[in-house]
Amino acid sequence: MQKLKLGIIFGGMSTENEVSCVSGVSIIKNLNKEKYDIYPVYIDKNGEWFEVLNLEENEKRGEELEDKNPISNVMEFLKSLDVVFPVLHGLYGEDGTIQGVFELLKVPYVGCGVLASSVGMDKVYSKIIFNKAGINQAKYVYLRKYNEDYIFIDEAFNEKILKLEELSNIVCDKLKFPMFVKPSNSGSSVGISKVSDKEELNDAIVEASKFDRKILIEEGIVGREVECAVLGNEDVISSCVGEIKAADEFYSYDAKYNNQESKTLIPAEISEEKAEEIRKLAVKAFKAIDGKGLSRVDFFVEEGTEKVYINEINTLPGFTSISMYPKLFGEIGIVYEELLDRLIELAL
Numbered sequence: 001m002q003k004l005k006l007g008i009i010f011g012g013m014s015t016e017n018e019v020s021c022v023s024g025v026s027i028i029k030n031l032n033k034e035k036y037d038i039y040p041v042y043i044d045k046n047g048e049w050f051e052v053l054n055l056e057e058n059e060k061r062g063e064e065l066e067d068k069n070p071i072s073n074v075m076e077f078l079k080s081l082d083v084v085f086p087v088l089h090g091l092y093g094e095d096g097t098i099q100g101v102f103e104l105l106k107v108p109y110v111g112c113g114v115l116a117s118s119v120g121m122d123k124v125y126s127k128i129i130f131n132k133a134g135i136n137q138a139k140y141v142y143l144r145k146y147n148e149d150y151i152f153i154d155e156a157f158n159e160k161i162l163k164l165e166e167l168s169n170i171v172c173d174k175l176k177f178p179m180f181v182k183p184s185n186s187g188s189s190v191g192i193s194k195v196s197d198k199e200e201l202n203d204a205i206v207e208a209s210k211f212d213r214k215i216l217i218e219e220g221i222v223g224r225e226v227e228c229a230v231l232g233n234e235d236v237i238s239s240c241v242g243e244i245k246a247a248d249e250f251y252s253y254d255a256k257y258n259n260q261e262s263k264t265l266i267p268a269e270i271s272e273e274k275a276e277e278i279r280k281l282a283v284k285a286f287k288a289i290d291g292k293g294l295s296r297v298d299f300f301v302e303e304g305t306e307k308v309y310i311n312e313i314n315t316l317p318g319f320t321s322i323s324m325y326p327k328l329f330g331e332i333g334i335v336y337e338e339l340l341d342r343l344i345e346l347a348l
């Protein structure tokens with residue numbers, strides 16, 4: 001059998017460049033070299049593309065990758081491949097932009113298409129779709145930065161320009177503390193704050209607006225944080241449900257990547273019925289955004305009421321050998337290497 005020419009693209013122009021490199025290297029190591037001719041591709045933070053040589057020896061992170069050649073004609077390079085796996089998190093990778101390039105070039109690629117990727121990356125638009133799908137979620141307010149002021153946008157998309165002070169009064173009327181303030185296009189918790197009073201709320205809005213002009217403010221849910229992985233195009237399967245035990249006030253950037261005290265629990269400490277409910281909701285959310293290939297869907301299970309709330313969908317979740325996505329499928333017997341084979345088959 002002819003080997004498939006497979007491009008593994010990692011790095012990228014987002015705050016998650018380093019994480020993506022770890023995922024990319026992990027994938028390359030685990031792929032079956034009998035089946036695939038692997039072309040490792042690194043995109044640096046400025047958007048320059050490189051073909052990485054001798055990855056095995058050179059197996060370091062992002063900027064330390066020394067043995068690499070610039071790709072002068074990215075389009076031609078991509079067209080020479082049979083299939084690509086964009087292992088990119090965040091902006092310009094998980095948001096539909098690079099997926100659009102693959103579509104234009106007619107190169108098959110792993111994972112969600114343009115629409116699902118961009119909806120999944122945008123927390124406000126994800127919420128609008130989840131709402132339409134009848135999936136329970138935290139109450140929220142949507143706003144946009146507008147010069148020195150803000151635009152409050154209601155559920156019917158009516159807009160009102162407000163000063164920060166007027167805006168936070170409205171938010172306080174609509175939502176209860178604690179609240180989470182998030183840039184709509186964020187990842188790895190960058191720009192996200194948990195706030196417990198109006199002063200903190202004002203500061204958090206200013207902070208979030210540094211990362212995106214669209215801002216989402218949500219009521220905080222007290223309870224367990226759980227995650228479920230999905231795989232498939234039309235026939236979508238879901239994994240076991242896992243749980244996050246964040247070492248911080250919430251699962252912040254630091255708690256995710258620096259604090260060794262953050263733990264994951266597989267399976268989550270919830271009843272089998274709850275887990276089944278979450279698995280169904282994960283598939284529903286994935287279908288609702290028109291997902292393809294893979295996603296990890298994150299939820300809260302509220303303390304006391306045991307009500308399930310969807311938090312977000314990640315169309316290109318972390319993919320290191322210790323990441324939730326592969327571990328959740330590993331738990332139901334789909335090992336890392338098989339998971340990669342299946343994703344590539346789905347792409348083709």
Ligand SMILES: Nc1ncnc2c1ncn2[C@@H]1O[C@H](COP(=O)(O)OP(=O)(O)O)[C@@H](O)[C@H]1O
Nearest residue numbers: 138180186187188189190218219220221250251
């Ligand atoms: N409404 C909420 N209630 C409780 N915790 C939340 C809420 N929203 C976010 N968090 C906490 O903040 C973390 C990051 O928020 P999230 O929306 O998942 O952003 P990211 O895309 O950066 O992962 C979550 O993992 C969770 O710990």
Ligand SMILES: [Mg+2]
Nearest residue numbers: 188189298312
């Ligand atoms: Mg998250």
